Amino acid sequence: MGRGPSIEGRKNAEDARRGKIFTKIIREISVAARSGGGDPAGNPRLRSAIDKALSSNMSKDVIERAIKKATGELEGVDYEEIRYEGYAPGGIAVIVDCLTDNRVRTVADVRHAFGKFGGNLGTEGSVAFMFHKVGVLSYAAGADEEKITEAAIEAGADDVVVYPEDGAIDVITSPDAFAEVKAAMQAAGLEPGIAEITMRADNDTKAEGETAQQVVKLLRWLEDMDDVQAVHSNADLPADAWT
Incomplete structure (x- = not known):
């Protein structure tokens, strides 16, 4: 029987997967904020993206930075x-x-x-x-x-x-x-x-x-x-x- 992945290997794979999820969520926050404004109270798409980010354990600082980049307060990428x-x-x-x-x-x-x-x-x-x-x-x-x-x-x-x-x-x-x-x-x-x-x-x-x-x-x-x-x-x- 072959050996399963090591604890370190499994952790690296999980970290890579988590990184991909974060990348996708940040892009969604960026587009939502750019198209509907940076206030989640008046932007249902942004509110939904923030909920998804928080449920994935993304920090509020990362979320706020993504919104600021999208609304022009910080320099960011245009998706x-x-x-x-x-x-x-x-x-x-x-x-x-x-x-x-x-x-x-x-x-x-x-x-x-x-x-x-x-x-x-x-x-x-x-x-x-x-x-x-x-x-x-x-x-x-x-x-x-x-x-x-x-x-x-x-x-x-x-x-x-x-x-x-x-x-x-x-x-x-x-x-x-x-x-x-x-x-x-x-x-x-x-x-x-x-x-x-x-x-x-x-x-x-x-x-x-x-x-x-x-x-x-x-x-x-x-x-x-x-x-x-x-x-x-x-x-x-x-x-x-x-x-």
Whole structure:
């Protein structure tokens, strides 16, 4: 039996992963502050990015510095929002949301990723019509379904989805109602494990076997890229495809 990674090796890997997460969050804070102002009270996108930063244990000093750079109080990098669309193996639709300071580099990296794992980069609008924007509050298995459902309905959520395979629960909202519903759920003592505005497919496409493995490799590769903020797909994958 082979030896697992050393404690030092594992720590280095965790630090690298944490660094990538911080990089993505700082870029999101920067763009949110630049487009909607540096006051989170009047900027829901910035407030959401700050919440994500704090839940990832980012210090308030780092957050404030990112906001000041974005609003011109400190010198900073100007990031551009770009969305790429394409297909993974098996006809799986993929959306890649990026924040970059170098469009040429980013499109080359994204195109390379699709090609490397048997997919292809499409044109603007080629798959976006299959998705819609929603707010999602996710609760892990074992959460109180009745209490969550009651609070979500009272808060004005659009839907509550319970996953029978593991008992996890998602509360679905419109993007406009997301902040209000999240605050109401928190006030009811129901802190979500994950809370975000994201893209969800109208219908999923099943992938199995080797195709599923290639899809997972592509999605993971894209998610690990520094310029990529989020990856969305309509893949319906078996649980063991991620192992």
